[in-house]
Amino acid sequence: MEYKVFDRTKPIGEFTAQPDDDLIICRCEEITKGEIRKAVYDGMYTINEIKRYLRAGMGLCQGLTCGRNVKDIVARELGISPAELEEATPRPPARPVTAKVYADCRGEED
Amino acid sequence: MSSKEVRKSDIIIIGSGAVGNAAAYFLSSAGRSVTVLEKDTVGNGSSVRNGGQNKMNTRGEPELSLGMYGVTEIWPRLQKELDVDIEFRKTGGYRNALTDDEMENMQKFWPIAKKYGMHIEYMDGTELRKRVPQFSERIAGAAHCEEDTWSNPLKTTLGLYSKARALGAKYYDHEKAVSIETVKGRAKRVVTECGHIYEADKICITACFGSRALLNSVSLDVPFTHALCEIFVTEPVPRILDEIFIGSKGGYYGTQTIHGSIVMGGGSRIGAFQREGNHVEFTLTPDNVPSGIKGLTDLFPSLENIKIVRSWSGWHDRTPDDMCCIEAIDEIPGLYAACGFSGHGFGISAPVGKVLSELMLEQPLGADISKLKFNRFMPIDAFTGDDRKR
Ligand SMILES: Cc1cc2nc3c(=O)[nH]c(=O)nc-3n(C[C@H](O)[C@H](O)[C@H](O)COP(=O)(O)OP(=O)(O)OC[C@H]3O[C@@H](n4cnc5c(N)ncnc54)[C@H](O)[C@@H]3O)c2cc1C
Numbered sequence: 156m157e158y159k160v161f162d163r164t165k166p167i168g169e170f171t172a173q174p175d176d177d178l179i180i181c182r183c184e185e186i187t188k189g190e191i192r193k194a195v196y197d198g199m200y201t202i203n204e205i206k207r208y209l210r211a212g213m214g215l216c217q218g219l220t221c222g223r224n225v226k227d228i229v230a231r232e233l234g235i236s237p238a239e240l241e242e243a244t245p246r247p248p249a250r251p252v253t254a255k256v257y258a259d260c261r262g263e264e265d
Numbered sequence: 266m267s268s269k270e271v272r273k274s275d276i277i278i279i280g281s282g283a284v285g286n287a288a289a290y291f292l293s294s295a296g297r298s299v300t301v302l303e304k305d306t307v308g309n310g311s312s313v314r315n316g317g318q319n320k321m322n323t324r325g326e327p328e329l330s331l332g333m334y335g336v337t338e339i340w341p342r343l344q345k346e347l348d349v350d351i352e353f354r355k356t357g358g359y360r361n362a363l364t365d366d367e368m369e370n371m372q373k374f375w376p377i378a379k380k381y382g383m384h385i386e387y388m389d390g391t392e393l394r395k396r397v398p399q400f401s402e403r404i405a406g407a408a409h410c411e412e413d414t415w416s417n418p419l420k421t422t423l424g425l426y427s428k429a430r431a432l433g434a435k436y437y438d439h440e441k442a443v444s445i446e447t448v449k450g451r452a453k454r455v456v457t458e459c460g461h462i463y464e465a466d467k468i469c470i471t472a473c474f475g476s477r478a479l480l481n482s483v484s485l486d487v488p489f490t491h492a493l494c495e496i497f498v499t500e501p502v503p504r505i506l507d508e509i510f511i512g513s514k515g516g517y518y519g520t521q522t523i524h525g526s527i528v529m530g531g532g533s534r535i536g537a538f539q540r541e542g543n544h545v546e547f548t549l550t551p552d553n554v555p556s557g558i559k560g561l562t563d564l565f566p567s568l569e570n571i572k573i574v575r576s577w578s579g580w581h582d583r584t585p586d587d588m589c590c591i592e593a594i595d596e597i598p599g600l601y602a603a604c605g606f607s608g609h610g611f612g613i614s615a616p617v618g619k620v621l622s623e624l625m626l627e628q629p630l631g632a633d634i635s636k637l638k639f640n641r642f643m644p645i646d647a648f649t650g651d652d653r654k655r
Contacts, residue, residue, distance in 0.1 A: 160306050160438040163430065197348065197427045198436075201306055207313055207419035208349070210524075215500060215574060244577075251500060251572035258559035 158241040161200045161233050170196040180228065181221040183214020188228060195232040202226060202243045212243055215251060270462075274298040274435065276625060277455050277465040279442045279479060280472035282312035283418065283611055284603050286425035287343075287618020288469055288625075293432035295626055300463055301434055302455065304441035310473055312422040312611060314579030316496060316518055316530050318509045319612025321383060322360050322374065322410035325588045327636035328613065329381040334632035335616035336412050343615050344416075348431075349424040351416045352523060358413030358509040359393065361404045361564075367513040368406045384411040397506045399565045413509050415520055418611050425618075442472070444482035445600065452483070452599035467625050469601040474582040476604035483597055487590050487639040489582045489605050492537035494530060495554050497576035501525030505565065517560040527571070531557040537583065581608040590639035591617055593624045601625060605639070 176189025186209050199208045202225060211225055212218025218225075222243065230237040276292055278285045281303040289299045301307075319340075321332050336355065344353040362368045371387070378385050386409045393407045394400050430436055440461065445468060446454040452468045470476045474491045501524050511518040512531075519529035554576050562569050584590065584605040591603040601624055603617050610617070616632060623630050643653040 157439075163307070163436045163438065198307075198430050199423065199427075203309065204307070204423060207308075208423045213575070217575065246575040246577050248573060248576070251574045253569075254499070254558050254562050254571045254573055255569045257555055257573055258562050 158201075158239065161235065163198060163200065167196065167233065180224050181209075181211040181214065181218075183216050183220075184210045184212075186211040186221075191225060191228045192232055195229055200229070200233065202229065202240055205229060206243045217246070218243055271454075271464050272300060272435075272461070273464045274300040275465060276300070276467045276469065277302065277463050278469045278471060279455065280304075280310070280470065280475060281307045281426060281436060282310045282471060282473060283308075283422045283425065283614035284312070284606075284617050284621075285469070285471035286312075286422060286429055287615050288471060288603075288621040289429040289434045289618075290425045290432070291619050291622035292625060293429045293434045295622065297626075299429065299434040300465065301429070301436045302440040302442050302457065302463065303436065303438050304458075304472075304475065306438045307426050307436055308422040311579045311581070311606075312614065313419050314496065314577055315418050315611045316520060316528050317415050317418045317522075317611060318358070318511075318518060318520060318609075319414040319416075320358060320360075320509065320511055320518065320609060321412045321414075321612075322358060322378070322385065322408060323511065323515070324609065325586065326377050327588055329377070329383070330633040331591075331613050331616050331620065331637075333381050333383070333412065334619070335613050336414055338631065339615045339619050340414060340416060343421070343425070347421075347424040347428050349420045349427070351421045351424055353416040354414065354507070355411070356413060356415045356508050356520070357409060357411050358511065359397070359506075360408045360410065360511050360513050361393070361400070362406050362408075362513040363403060364405055371408045371513055374408075378410070385409065386411075397508075399505050399567055401564055401566055403563070408513075409508070414612065415509055416615075417522075421611075421614070442475075442479055445470075445479060447483065447597060450598065452597050467599050467601065469603075469621055469625065471603050471621070473604060473606070474580055476582070476602060480602065483600065485594065485596065485639075487584070487602075487605055488642055489584045489607075490537045491539070492533065492581040492583050492608075493539050493578055494533050494536050494581055494608065495557065495576060495578040496528065496530030497554055497557060497573050498529075499527045499561075499568075500572040500574050502527070502568070502571060510564075512560075517557060517564065519561070519564075526574070527561065527568075529557055529561050531560055536581070581606075583607045585642055588637065589613070589617070590637055591620065591634050592638045602639070
């Protein structure tokens, strides 16, 4: 399915602080709920944009832990359902792989 | 929007990469109304898939004026003006050679670099390893370039978008421009795949490889191939070096980011020969990630056990001379284009965006772009086999 991006020309109002903004959502990169909410008001409307703008989901777990929560927070700010937001593009490897293992599998004859 | 409605603005920019967003930012700052059309979602092209380097030491001479304009003025300015930290740093960079021949070849660049105010220092392998002990014993020597820089491509591309938008630029996702229309010989309208019509007195094409089809719609052409290239990033490790680093023959390029991760990519001979319709997210060229990672362990033997956390790929718009095209198009007043960055456009995206804005605002140009016109590509001289020069 093609996901529609929330209309960027439509005003969504101003960022206002909330009491639980200090809550850490992405534990690998220590990104808070407030930072994610604020990024939405900076114009980051897709999960890929949030990830690229804040590094949320770019740490060792690659978003496996916080992906859902990030989506919920962004959806709430935009007033849409989380189902309307596309997941961040998955990037290989699924789990960190040691360089030596990768380098050894080039299929070369030595 | 109904299909009959026409959206009007002073300027239309096609493509929301770092180049288009930088132009949108400078034009919005100057009070122009700007519309940005993006076929995908904002900033999802090469500009968020690259290594962040500005390898001044490997640019062709026609790009050096732009490069220096970026290093001395425009990148430092963005670092101050944008609302995000784009991590711009004058890191300097090492270009590493494996043989004396490669060393000699690199030294030919010295007089050209000097002409543009660049500072290059050549050293042997022993001196290099005094500075960066982790570099492989196999490196025979290196050229250090003081003007090499780095900035975070994700934060730059999205930070420019965010700021341009805050200044009033209107961004439309999933609006693929399919043709440009002229009125009395001047560029005037952009028609999108959905049938929407946008109108402006100035239209600027910054659509990476998509630029070619748009130029073709007004009977212009610029030759480039459409190559797929990969890149990967490691877990963070203790600091090894601040400088960016590249292989003298372009086999690898990399940086240790301020987070400590190593971002590294490399050249690909296979990437330009993708099958029609291959998708950038799902196609990996067989020569790139594994051989790039092998390159990492060859370059830094002590990093054999470092973990690779992510890899991805992106497209290059590669011209016959590996240099970009940027110009106000003489044949069609009101039409501007910047494309053909050949795999090293991010490093000059900020000054290119600035120069595009200067062209459109009819201001004096901050850099000499006279050798980057796209009519420079000529058939060879059949008799001598040499390139013909205009
Ligand atoms: C793996 C990799 C590593 C790289 N490393 C470096 C590096 O270290 N240093 C460096 O300087 N450069 C590097 N580059 C090159 C650099 O990323 C590009 O040259 C640069 O980002 C080009 O910017 P751009 O704005 O022209 O293109 P893009 O960011 O690709 O933006 C073009 C936009 O136009 C859109 N578009 C296309 N057609 C249409 C249409 N018809 N209508 C509307 N929109 C359209 C696209 O969807 C895209 O969003 C690398 C590239 C790759 C792939």
